[in-house]
Amino acid sequence: MEYEQLKLIEKSVKIPSGCGVAGIVNKNANRFSGEMIVSSICMMKDRGNGLGAGYAGYGIYPEFSDKWCLHVMYDKTGEKEKVEEFLEARFNIVEQEPIPVRKVKSLSFIPVLHRYFLDIKNKFSDNLTSEEDFILETVMKINRNFDGACVFSSGKNMGIFKGVGHPDEIAEFYNIHNYKGYTWIAHNRFPTNTVGWWGGAHPFGILDWACVHNGEISSYGINRRYLENAGYYCTFYTDTEVITYLFDLLCRRHKLNFEMCSYVLASPFWEEIERETDVKKKKLMKFLRIIYASAMLNGPFAIIVANSSVLIGMNDRLKLRPLVAASKDDFVFVASEESAIRKICPHPERVWMPEAGKPIIVHLQENKNYGEIKKYK
């Protein structure tokens, strides 16, 4: 069937499906305008109900690339001064400014959106085991202890821009097209579990990680309690949150490479493990599944997770949500629907569908210290 006809059919049939996710990465870390991701996600407008959309871009703050950048939103009761006081005690605030936004009539309940570029004060940084844990602890403190305030992005040279609205409205609101980044992910939300709240939109970020998710995590209850055990507290009332924190826990803290990460989050079935012929791999799969039992993500999901050096796309163990990938030159695209990819790359060299539980892992050429670099599959 010709591509054009395909597009016509799609328009006519209203398929109420869950959220839409999209992601683009340039393997040589060449930065490109956010416009591309916006038009890609907007292609899947019907996958959302206008109660949430958002973008995450990497490499968008070249001038502050070594600074920690916090995006914070305050609602009416937000204690902005107290938070800033708290930050001043811990950081040298190199730069702070409201996030540049534009007036968009259709948006409402717009919170105060501010961003801070920080260096950790040396009295803290001297005896720190890892900067990341300090930032993590700071973000958790703000989100839990300061009413009306919530840090929704906390990485270096990256940022998350999200809110309640359609993807085009949010893109226009945050002037996404002005930013240039080598990796972009986007989300168009159809929330069922929580009411449209600016903080509840995707992507969810902690430190360098950003994650967009279509689906539902039926193992949320145990994942959340497992994460609390390790110091991550869920405050955004959406199940996606646990995915981001799990990636940080497994990859950064426990130093699992991404393939091992998939053995934990989308563990292969016991039958599959039994059939595995490579003895070491078999033992590892079984061991990881036993040790990280409570980290397993159950329920249908399609996720795209990124950090400064990798883009990952993954489905649940039964692939109950669509996810398709394509590549052209040094670009790799991942999305819920092929239409979103074809919108921005009409003739990709290769299009494929990842198997259930088997992740697509795209590493940027630059060597980043996140986990052991594995050859791109």
Added chain:
Amino acid sequence: MVKPKRIIIKEEYCIGCRLCEIYCVTKHSCAKEIIKMYKEKKIASESGICFEEKGSISFAIQCRHCDDAPCLEACITGAMFRDKDTGRVLHNKEKCVGCWMCVMVCPVGVVKISQSEKRVASKCDLCIDREFPACVENCPNEAIYVVDYEGKKITKE
């Protein structure tokens, strides 16, 4: 020759309830229903089972349908014969004259003297017309069960 099924007895599981006898007599009676048969004394036949009990050991034994059956050799009328299609040792009540040669030679002692009007020999026919003998089917503890000739247990499933 066709090899017969056999009843295997596990004396360690016989609980001494003697239901096997009751169901055997009922099955071979004309009434075919326990209460009617026992109530109206229409006990047309004795059971093919000899029940034995001593202390906490008991078991019910019936004709073994031996390969080399001594009763077949001792029978002077041909009343005791081996059934071609099932390989069982069967007894033809009409031909039997009651000479008791079979009672004399049966090493298991399970050939009885029938209490019915015609005093002839009487023994278990392994419920020729049923898949499972009545005694096996109604033993509450599977103390008796049926095996095929190779000794493989035959069960309902």
Added chain:
Amino acid sequence: METKYLIIGNSIAGVSCIEGIRSIDNVGKIVVVSKEDIQNYSRPLISYYLAGKISENSMAFRSAEFYKENSIELILNVTALSIDTKNNTLITNTGNIRFEKLLIASGGSPIVPNIQGYSKDIQGIFTFTSFSEAKKLKKYVEEEKIDNAVILGGGLIGLKCAEGLLEHNIKIHMVELSDRLLSSTLDKDASNFIETVLMEKGCVVYKNDTIENIYSENNKISKVKLKSGKEIETKLLVIAVGVKPETSFVKDTGIQCNRGILVDQFMKTNISNIFAAGDVAEGKNLITEKSSLIAIWPVAARQGKIAGINMAGGSAVYEGMFPMNAVEIAGVPVISFGITAVDNLENYEILKKSDGKTYKKIVLHNNKIVGSIFLGKIERSGIYAGLIKNQINVAEFKSFLLEEDFGLLILPEKYRKHIVVGDGIEV
């Protein structure tokens, strides 16, 4: 005439031999010769026939199909005269038959003692071993409306004949040489039971006596005079003193005989392709460990089968049997095994129990059962046959042997398990 297998005698020994041969070779030609004129009948049933309990056409113990299925060539009214062992030929009254394998199962013939005044053609004197004799006797009794009869011999045949005649309400005078009826199988107490039962039926028994001479008028018996001097008017005398193996045609053929034809454990005579079985053969007696003549149906059946198997090239061993008897006389069932009456008591042990209607006796020899009698209550007596056959040491459960509910549960566990769990067992 030529045949691969030749069988002399068409009773249980001959028939079992056919079954034995056919279990190995169902092609080889089998010829059976019989001096009688009926296709198949069971000899012990002649007393039931005499008593009118069964008719002529239910005398057979194998049907006509049996002979057809096994493709048997049965030649009746043939009397064997002699055997030419060098040329493997049987000489008979109707011609000669060459054979490769021969079975002699000619059975036994009645013993007729020479009594003064006896002659073959006197009317009213019968022996009682074959169906033809039984038919003649029954016809004679009905036609002559006999009301009293004398039976010489208180053994099994005499008693069974007496029981048959009693059905025609004939007054019986039984003359027995020894001191008791059924002397070969029962002891004093048991035969007293039988005697009292027979007397109640109007039967008179003369023990330690015999017939000295026979008187006849116009060639029909009229009176007999006993040794004790007693004289009995009668028109019917049945001679039932015993049976001797029919070995007349075997004389000077080189086949070794004692009272019967001697056979080894494969039922072979001293001539390799000639076998013998049944009442004519002398096989091993398990109890006496010697070879002896046991003229009973089960022995003939087993010997015939084993002979047949070996004749057809199979290999079967006759481990030996022992005398056993089951009979019901005037409603009283009696079963006896092995040695029942023991004269010298030194190494035998006797267990006895009796109440009014039943009598039970076990004879033990160094803790093994060598004989027993069950009178009145005979159920489960076969278990004792098993104990004798397997020569089980009964020391531990000797006290239970006479118990009313004696059963398998009292036997040593290994033997019981073999019977209860294991497959069948042959005696």
Added chain:
Amino acid sequence: MAKSKNISDFVIERDQNRCIKCHACVRVCANDVHFKDDATSEVASDDSKCVGCHFCEDLCPTGALVIRKNPSETRENAHWKKEYIYRIVRQAETGGIVLTGMGCDRPYKNYFDHILLNAAQVTNPSIDPLREPMELKTFIGRKIDAVNLDDLNWKTTSIDEIMSGLLELEVPIMFSAMSFGSISLNACKAIAEAAKLCGTYWNTGEGGLHQSLYPYADRAIVQIASGRFGVSSEYLSRAAAVEIKIGQGAKPGIGGHLPGEKVSQEISLTRMIPQGSDAISPAPHHDIYSIEDLRQLIFAIKETVDYKKPVGVKIAAVHNVAPIASGIVRAGADFITIDGVRGGTGAAPVVIRDNVGIPIEIAIAVVDQRLRDEGIRNQISIVAAGGFRTSSDIIKAITLGADAVYIGTSALIALGCHVCQKCYTGKCNWGIATQDPYLTRRLNPEIGTKRLCNLLRAWSLEMKEMLGGMGINAIESLRGNREQLRGIDLSEIELKILGIKHAGESW
């Protein structure tokens, strides 16, 4: 002593026109309830001896028997119920402790009946267990919180060491501790064989391991109780795991009590105690008076089994079960067994069985939460025991935070038990809680094994259906996932303790 004024619990109704006087009931009743008149072969029964075990009713070929509760009533009195009155009558006549068997039968609230499960719809499809694999495989034993790099590069063998110390269960259900002595050898054999066939484990209880059960030792969890019955180094090395019994749900704080009549020759051999003597295991272990003593015993056992088998500790669910559990984990135990108030017993004073201990549902919730608060939950496994009646009870227990459950009474019921609570008499007509050969032969282990395997199979099928309904296809994602539970007609404090929301609250 005047005639007992106790009235019988049951009355036997015999339908005369059904009774064929075959005397089967007379022959089989171990309590001599039925008797026959030799002359007329009429059959009658003595109600006072009947314990309501229904064996005769089940066996009667014509269904002539009906066992009914004794209808004679005391005056209506919400406080002085009939059973309290007649318990005092009995104690006034005997002056002794009233013993009983089985689990607490008081009408305390059963929290499993007040917890509802979730189901996934629309946004999250339920998974069809007939099409997709539903995984119940569970691992019991000590684990580590995070895998370290040397493990990943196979420099160390810690992966193998940890894996070898785990019990692998095909279904998260094990057979609870019922010693050879309180139950018959045939019952043990049926349970052991079923455990082996269904890929799970059975607990020997404090009665030691009988020789004929050695073939099932690789599937046995052997118990070390205060009586140390049958404990030897061989006993430990043969088994798959070791469980130190500190307490039992039916009788927290007191020891085990096997009446002398039940101590046969076989039992005295297995337990290494004189035949016929009462087997009393003392209340406290006489070498465990503090948590440090327990730690020493745990490591003594670990040394004996060369750290290759999980060593667990069984405690009764009592008020401070959470801090005790935390202490036990820190004392080196690889799994904790918590036995709730409804847990069964072969013999225990009725006042203790009915009044001491807390429900297992609450115990699981508080222990799981406490261990999570202290960050040590993932190091060990929690096995819950005591009164599981259905597969939904088990699913709820696992969702509250248990790794696996022990079933005892329900296994016995599968073997034929009718919960007549008279196990201590040793006259169990079903051949389970008895050593009398006349009775034990009534439990054919081959039938027993088949029935137990059927029960486990049925329950695992039901559990897979419930899991699929929640959109979960692996038990790991259900364990501790209290979001899937909602309370119904529970107070605020009960919800808080159970850590679940009330029905109607969404995420």
